[in-house]
Amino acid sequence: MNSFRVYLAEPFIEEEEINAVVQALKEKRLSQGKYVEMFEKDFAEYVGTKYAVAFNSGTAALHCGLAAKDIKPGDEVITTPFTFAATANIIVLLGAKPVFVDIDPETLNIDPYAIEGAVTSNTKAIIPVHYAGQCVEMNEIINIAKDHDLFILEDAAEAHGSSYKGKMAGSLGDAGTFSFYPNKNIVTGEGGMLTTNDKELARKTRILRNHGQDGRYHHVDIGWNYKMMDLVATIGLVQLKRINTILKLKLAQAEYYNKHISKFDFIYPQTVRSYNVHTYMLYPILTTTQAQRDALKSILETAGVETRIAFPTLHLQPIFQRLYGFRYGQFPVAENASETVLCIPIHASLKREDQDYIIDVIQENQEMLRKLE
Numbered sequence: 001m002n003s004f005r006v007y008l009a010e011p012f013i014e015e016e017e018i019n020a021v022v023q024a025l026k027e028k029r030l031s032q033g034k035y036v037e038m039f040e041k042d043f044a045e046y047v048g049t050k051y052a053v054a055f056n057s058g059t060a061a062l063h064c065g066l067a068a069k070d071i072k073p074g075d076e077v078i079t080t081p082f083t084f085a086a087t088a089n090i091i092v093l094l095g096a097k098p099v100f101v102d103i104d105p106e107t108l109n110i111d112p113y114a115i116e117g118a119v120t121s122n123t124k125a126i127i128p129v130h131y132a133g134q135c136v137e138m139n140e141i142i143n144i145a146k147d148h149d150l151f152i153l154e155d156a157a158e159a160h161g162s163s164y165k166g167k168m169a170g171s172l173g174d175a176g177t178f179s180f181y182p183n184k185n186i187v188t189g190e191g192g193m194l195t196t197n198d199k200e201l202a203r204k205t206r207i208l209r210n211h212g213q214d215g216r217y218h219h220v221d222i223g224w225n226y227k228m229m230d231l232v233a234t235i236g237l238v239q240l241k242r243i244n245t246i247l248k249l250k251l252a253q254a255e256y257y258n259k260h261i262s263k264f265d266f267i268y269p270q271t272v273r274s275y276n277v278h279t280y281m282l283y284p285i286l287t288t289t290q291a292q293r294d295a296l297k298s299i300l301e302t303a304g305v306e307t308r309i310a311f312p313t314l315h316l317q318p319i320f321q322r323l324y325g326f327r328y329g330q331f332p333v334a335e336n337a338s339e340t341v342l343c344i345p346i347h348a349s350l351k352r353e354d355q356d357y358i359i360d361v362i363q364e365n366q367e368m369l370r371k372l373e
């Protein structure tokens, strides 16, 4: 593993998290139990949904959320190609077909106006992904879903605490899923959560995460072992108490970047809609050209600053090309975003001097970068 002077993301862990894990160990509470239940209750309250169901990853939450709606071979599920592979993998794992729709060049979220054209008689669901922590245009998606009787599963893996027109991510669709992977706004290590107001959906996902059992050794479905451990739920409980502190720090960092990065005429921050609260799991910037992005990445990494291209568009990944014959040119906005996006460090422990250092490195190289048109 490379070591950097400034890391892209870091979990915010303090004594309280450590003590909570030690306490669970002392109580010998390892697998799913009372701490998972407490975390589910607190998380549902935070998001404002009736139910929350914990999983051992965000991917598991997505998988069970879609499986609970009986998505099967022959079905189509609409999503964005500008996401982490898990969003589309779970569609393929259920034997259904991922149907990609291009993104909005400003927000980098799925373009809601392009969705209608992708709906067929086989379409069963839409998975909008709140990229980097900014919510998708949900009203448009909800209208399309109503017209075509589609299930909406929000992939809010990157959007803890984000909101759209005053409503929290995870409470906007029929269900939402979150990840607590170490680079997320709040963490458990590996971990995930599904939120919903639909009692039946919550019931089914609880069965699917536990080998298809509705009671001990009573199997009513074929399921998985996707349970969260009590041991890590204790971390989630503490993290949820400090989420507002974490988000406040990240928002201030994003505002500082926005202000100082706007002076470089070849770099643009992601556009944030006025009615959205963006929570910056990632801080993506876009350059004018791919040559600029590639040079910037290399300059920052040489200077000890970790960066990430999130995301290389999914339709051009070898497996998606092999399975579905996707070609370059099919989703030009997502392709251009993959070629010009670069995520730079943002996390609760990032210092103002780290941000100044990053801005200075760009400043020192701006003449060279500007020429890479």
Ligand SMILES: Cc1ncc(COP(=O)(O)O)c(C=O)c1O
Pocket: 057, 058, 059, 060, 083, 084, 086, 087, 129, 155, 157, 158, 178, 179, 180, 181, 190, 191, 192
């Ligand atoms: C958009 C998106 N969906 C799904 C996932 C999968 O979550 P996990 O790693 O917890 O399985 C991630 C991130 O890791 C993600 O960024």
